[in-house]
Amino acid sequence: MQENKQQIKTTIDAPITSDSRLFGSIEGGGTKFVCAIGNEQLEVVEKVVFKTTTPEETLQKVIKFFEGKSVSAIGMGMFGPLENRLTHEKYGYITSTPKEGWADVDVVRPLKEALDVPIYFTTDVNSSAYGEFISREKADGLVYYTIGTGIGAGIVLNGEIVGVTGHPEMGHVSVKRLADDAEFEGVCPYHKDCLEGLASGPTLEARLGIRGENVALDHPVFEIIGNYIAQACVQVTLTIRPNIIVLGGGVMSPTLLEIVKKEFKKTLNNYVEIENMDTYLSLPAVVENGSATIGNFALAKKLM
Amino acid sequence: MQENKQQIKTTIDAPITSDSRLFGSIEGGGTKFVCAIGNEQLEVVEKVVFKTTTPEETLQKVIKFFEGKSVSAIGMGMFGPLENRLTHEKYGYITSTPKEGWADVDVVRPLKEALDVPIYFTTDVNSSAYGEFISREKADGLVYYTIGTGIGAGIVLNGEIVGVTGHPEMGHVSVKRLADDAEFEGVCPYHKDCLEGLASGPTLEARLGIRGENVALDHPVFEIIGNYIAQACVQVTLTIRPNIIVLGGGVMSPTLLEIVKKEFKKTLNNYVEIENMDTYLSLPAVVENGSATIGNFALAKKLM
Numbered sequence: 001m002q003e004n005k006q007q008i009k010t011t012i013d014a015p016i017t018s019d020s021r022l023f024g025s026i027e028g029g030g031t032k033f034v035c036a037i038g039n040e041q042l043e044v045v046e047k048v049v050f051k052t053t054t055p056e057e058t059l060q061k062v063i064k065f066f067e068g069k070s071v072s073a074i075g076m077g078m079f080g081p082l083e084n085r086l087t088h089e090k091y092g093y094i095t096s097t098p099k100e101g102w103a104d105v106d107v108v109r110p111l112k113e114a115l116d117v118p119i120y121f122t123t124d125v126n127s128s129a130y131g132e133f134i135s136r137e138k139a140d141g142l143v144y145y146t147i148g149t150g151i152g153a154g155i156v157l158n159g160e161i162v163g164v165t166g167h168p169e170m171g172h173v174s175v176k177r178l179a180d181d182a183e184f185e186g187v188c189p190y191h192k193d194c195l196e197g198l199a200s201g202p203t204l205e206a207r208l209g210i211r212g213e214n215v216a217l218d219h220p221v222f223e224i225i226g227n228y229i230a231q232a233c234v235q236v237t238l239t240i241r242p243n244i245i246v247l248g249g250g251v252m253s254p255t256l257l258e259i260v261k262k263e264f265k266k267t268l269n270n271y272v273e274i275e276n277m278d279t280y281l282s283l284p285a286v287v288e289n290g291s292a293t294i295g296n297f298a299l300a301k302k303l304m
Numbered sequence: 305m306q307e308n309k310q311q312i313k314t315t316i317d318a319p320i321t322s323d324s325r326l327f328g329s330i331e332g333g334g335t336k337f338v339c340a341i342g343n344e345q346l347e348v349v350e351k352v353v354f355k356t357t358t359p360e361e362t363l364q365k366v367i368k369f370f371e372g373k374s375v376s377a378i379g380m381g382m383f384g385p386l387e388n389r390l391t392h393e394k395y396g397y398i399t400s401t402p403k404e405g406w407a408d409v410d411v412v413r414p415l416k417e418a419l420d421v422p423i424y425f426t427t428d429v430n431s432s433a434y435g436e437f438i439s440r441e442k443a444d445g446l447v448y449y450t451i452g453t454g455i456g457a458g459i460v461l462n463g464e465i466v467g468v469t470g471h472p473e474m475g476h477v478s479v480k481r482l483a484d485d486a487e488f489e490g491v492c493p494y495h496k497d498c499l500e501g502l503a504s505g506p507t508l509e510a511r512l513g514i515r516g517e518n519v520a521l522d523h524p525v526f527e528i529i530g531n532y533i534a535q536a537c538v539q540v541t542l543t544i545r546p547n548i549i550v551l552g553g554g555v556m557s558p559t560l561l562e563i564v565k566k567e568f569k570k571t572l573n574n575y576v577e578i579e580n581m582d583t584y585l586s587l588p589a590v591v592e593n594g595s596a597t598i599g600n601f602a603l604a605k606k607l608m
Binding site for chain 2: 081140141155157158160162163164165166167168169170172173174176190191231234235236238239240241242243269271272273274275
């Protein structure tokens, strides 16, 4: 995992032309915030990364980055759980997170007050799902999972983010225990052995006693993790019949993807037809974890 | 279960007025077909029920019923699996059903050729889901399960039936075995112990050796079945965050609904907020299994 000090990195991928509008992206994670500015083509023209500290300090840095930049709107994807229903009195809040200092915090209002721009507020995984949706052809039914420190997921159906009473919490669905894994308790603080509890990054260290990034990609533990991810993919396939499932996050690798595909085929057992197994389960189309940023630009643009 | 002989029943609930269009409904199940005609208000003005025999004979009866009735369009909800993607070469077919004589049968084309009206073709559970959606206020995210001879489900999100690569097969999601039920193999011909394999009507007789309709509603077996249904409701809640889950079908009863509610609360354990538990899990709003008929009328009307 990359160490995020107080460093500020700025990259210019594309020029700002005078006739184009600019859009903002805020990707707020538990360890770092990524803020970016994009042009009409949703290309990054400026970007900053900083550590997540207190809400006050972190949001001040966000405001400082966007001040004077004349973005037309901002897309904001945050770690959850959060309240993204526009009509809810707690709209714009991070709700019940275990992250110290961030529970029950209104993150949208301070930004709106300081920057006076429309903000589209959702989860980071919904942003990523949307970024993948707009980066692909024919993704009418797209599911995005991030398999990392936690497991989260977003769904985009026919161009719309799914979730009537809130955002999906598909990282916490239950999966069937493998006989090989019967001794492992699971790490989810809420459910112990839900999908996140059995297949997220921290389960590597919890099972093996060595840090996840030091576990070889061909270690048999990935057969177990791959099976649980595959089970979740089968469940969502039977439920909404998507046409693509994108698997992102720090735990995913081309090797793990192949294991997931193998276990998915075995578990689904042709019960429903998958037109193209080669592309049905995929790594993100947007490289370098950029799905959420592009998704946020697009969601901001949609507000206009 | 009701014996369906060759009887034809006709009911008139509402008058046909000269200025109103008429819509047709075909609800095709494994044991019986229900065909009906509805007015602009989606009220039934004529109805017929007959036994499902061969496709040829059954479709001839459907044609005979609608001939000369001047319906503007027909909504057709059939037992599945079926092909309901308009662009698919097998659109309008029942696909891989185990029901003798019905696999790989085009059911839409013979009707279109004989009756020359637009037909909306979907599953019976999608029709029911849609019928429940239009019969309720504020059902932006509605899931409908039928718990009967089999278990099927449909989803209506923001007024649209969900399913990009086909219709949901949520009756076949996996659930966690209860310790009390470890000996029971399950009845699903494909998966043995999926939701349908553990909670459908035939599991009553398979477990107890007495016909399902003779099992007392307070028999402890319903605690087990209720738990499995609740597990499925939790999974779909975490996945798409609907605002109502409707539980229909011959196995459901007010008693079983209360068990499902109890088990759902226990399993969800407040992980996500359910605004109104009293109405979140509900029996159908449309009485006497009429959800699919009203849904079909509405889907037919939508084609106009």
